[in-house]
Amino acid sequence: MKRRPNILVFFTDQQRADSCGCYGSPNGLTPFLDSLGEDGVVFDNAVSCQPVCGPARAVIQTGQFATRNGCYRNAIDLPADGQTLARRMKAAGYKTGYVGKWHLAGTGVEPVPEELRAGYEDYWIAADLLEFSSGPESGFVFDKQNRKREFEKYRVDAITDYAVETLRAHDPAEPLFLFVSYLEPHHQNNQNRYVAPEGYAQRYQDAWVPDDLVALDKPDADWRANLPDYYGCIRRLDENLERLVGVLKERGMYEDTIIVFTCDHGSHFRTRNGEYKRSCHEASVHIPLVFRGGQFRGGRHARQAVSLVDLAPTLLDLAGAAPAEEMDGRSFAAMAGQDIPGWDEAVLIQISESEVARALRTPRYKYCVTAPHKNPWLDACSDLYVEECLYDLQQDPWELNNLIADPACRQVKEELRALLLEKIAASGEETPVILPLER
Structure with a gap:
């Protein structure tokens, strides 16, 4: 070569x-x-x-x-x-x-x-x-x-x-x-x-x-x-x-x-x-x-x-x-040739046209928030999101069981929410508010 x-x-x-x-x-x-x-x-x-x-x-x-x-x-x-x-x-x-x-x-x-x-x-x-x-x-x-x-x-x-x-x-x-x-x-x-x-x-x-x-x-x-x-x-x-x-x-x-x-x-x-x-x-x-x-x-x-x-x-x-x-x-x-030590595996996903949404994919979880008050064709981002999805990719790789309303996942959601906010800010957007889903 x-x-x-x-x-x-x-x-x-x-x-x-x-x-x-x-x-x-x-x-x-x-x-x-x-x-x-x-x-x-x-x-x-x-x-x-x-x-x-x-x-x-x-x-x-x-x-x-x-x-x-x-x-x-x-x-x-x-x-x-x-x-x-x-x-x-x-x-x-x-x-x-x-x-x-x-x-x-x-x-x-x-x-x-x-x-x-x-x-x-x-x-x-x-x-x-x-x-x-x-x-x-x-x-x-x-x-x-x-x-x-x-x-x-x-x-x-x-x-x-x-x-x-x-x-x-x-x-x-x-x-x-x-x-x-x-x-x-x-x-x-x-x-x-x-x-x-x-x-x-x-x-x-x-x-x-x-x-x-x-x-x-x-x-x-x-x-x-x-x-x-x-x-x-x-x-x-x-x-x-x-x-x-x-x-x-x-x-x-x-x-x-x-x-x-x-x-x-x-x-x-x-x-x-x-x-x-x-x-x-x-x-x-x-x-x-x-x-x-x-x-x-x-x-x-x-x-x-x-x-x-x-x-x-x-x-x-x-x-x-x-x-x-x-x-x-x-x-x-x-x-x-090898894994990279310290490599950050949390991936930010931006979603448009169908909805204004942001998601985080980690080795274990998928966490997604949406802005239903925004126009997905006209609005690139939002100052406010609400929780929509949480999947355990290890237990549920086909994402058939949405855990977003599960009380047992409250701490996991808090951790993912904080990480997603960091990722959004690092991408150049203003840091939004993410409202937890309360049911």
């Missing part, structure tokens, strides 16, 4: 961690990813700190919480002048490239101008809202010169084609940071359903179903109708991951590349609220995160909790570049 490794981020959308074999799925959807995990590092407790598309992407590109970078909900442009991940990579001598779904420019189905690409200067084949510029089998993106690039094939395959094009255009002698962002397994918005490639959903009609979905099979839940297609999307993504790695090998870049597989958030299939994410629950916030390459070898499972806000500082660390001072996250690069 050379001093400055290539870094390839393979980024999916709305993918539950438990869809992957390396996170316990028995469905065989991700054999290639699992093989990377067996040779790399699987982060067992990776958490989305903002379980909705645009804000999660803003967190990754800035290393800041969504309320600090301003993109606390969808349809807010990423600030054009920030010290982003790509700009820091560029300053460190990297060629930077982006392929696929952007969701941070507010241009919809129009091209993303260069000043809104956050520093991805060298290679660009993307659409701001890929879910509207395309369907599962056809659509368009734009290249670096804002020329329309149309495709007539399964969207995952087309995005991979553009990533392959980028890899083949790159000089392997120069370090490359390439971010490949898929829409799948996200549902197709204008069809209000998940869409697998032809023939794939049929393979998973009788597949294993996570316990939370089975237990919460209420009338509005749609996992029975969608899970086979969801699984089919994930299988095709894994096949395309294998194809990209094949091109790295073909180009002589594989052993000089750190491959990162992750996503923005999960999916609870309308079991927790009226849509698929935007909740504090593990189905929404527990995400896959696998590194392979560089020091990430040997098949280790890193069990300390990490957050999406930590991803940018970690990638910069691996590139030999310093994170911007205003970044909120911390590098977890040292977890490649």
Whole structure:
């Protein structure tokens, strides 16, 4: 491995961690990813700190919480002048490239101008809202010169084609940071359903179903109708991951590349609220995160909790570049080989659009508070919250038993409340009041 490794981020959308074999799925959807995990590092407790598309992407590109970078909900442009991940990579001598779904420019189905690409200067084949510029089998993106690039094939395959094009255009002698962002397994918005490639959903009609979905099979839940297609999307993504790695090998870049597989958030299939994410629950916030390459070898499972806000500082660390001072996250690069002594595993989660809420995930508990008097589209935060959820993740990993009104949990709640307030203040917000639930 050379001093400055290539870094390839393979980024999916709305993918539950438990869809992957390396996170316990028995469905065989991700054999290639699992093989990377067996040779790399699987982060067992990776958490989305903002379980909705645009804000999660803003967190990754800035290393800041969504309320600090301003993109606390969808349809807010990423600030054009920030010290982003790509700009820091560029300053460190990297060629930077982006392929696929952007969701941070507010241009919809129009091209993303260069000043809104956050520093991805060298290679660009993307659409701001890929879910509207395309369907599962056809659509368009734009290249670096804002020329329309149309495709007539399964969207995952087309995005991979553009990533392959980028890899083949790159000089392997120069370090490359390439971010490949898929829409799948996200549902197709204008069809209000998940869409697998032809023939794939049929393979998973009788597949294993996570316990939370089975237990919460209420009338509005749609996992029975969608899970086979969801699984089919994930299988095709894994096949395309294998194809990209094949091109790295073909180009002589594989052993000089750190491959990162992750996503923005999960999916609870309308079991927790009226849509698929935007909740504090593990189905929404527990995400896959696998590194392979560089020091990430040997098949280790890193069990300390990490957050999406930590991803940018970690990638910069691996590139030999310093994170911007205003970044909120911390590098977890040292977890490649061992636990990090004193690592804080309490993760702050900010929730918007469905509700104005804040949650804390610790190794033992999930604690969530909401601001029902606030508008979840217009209000980024609140000065007042009330308790909503408390789950014991050790005793109740599927979060089926809400302990928030249990008198026996009073002390636990007090401790978590104090810690959550500290985390909220550290994220740059004014310290709010949290009212305990009294029943």
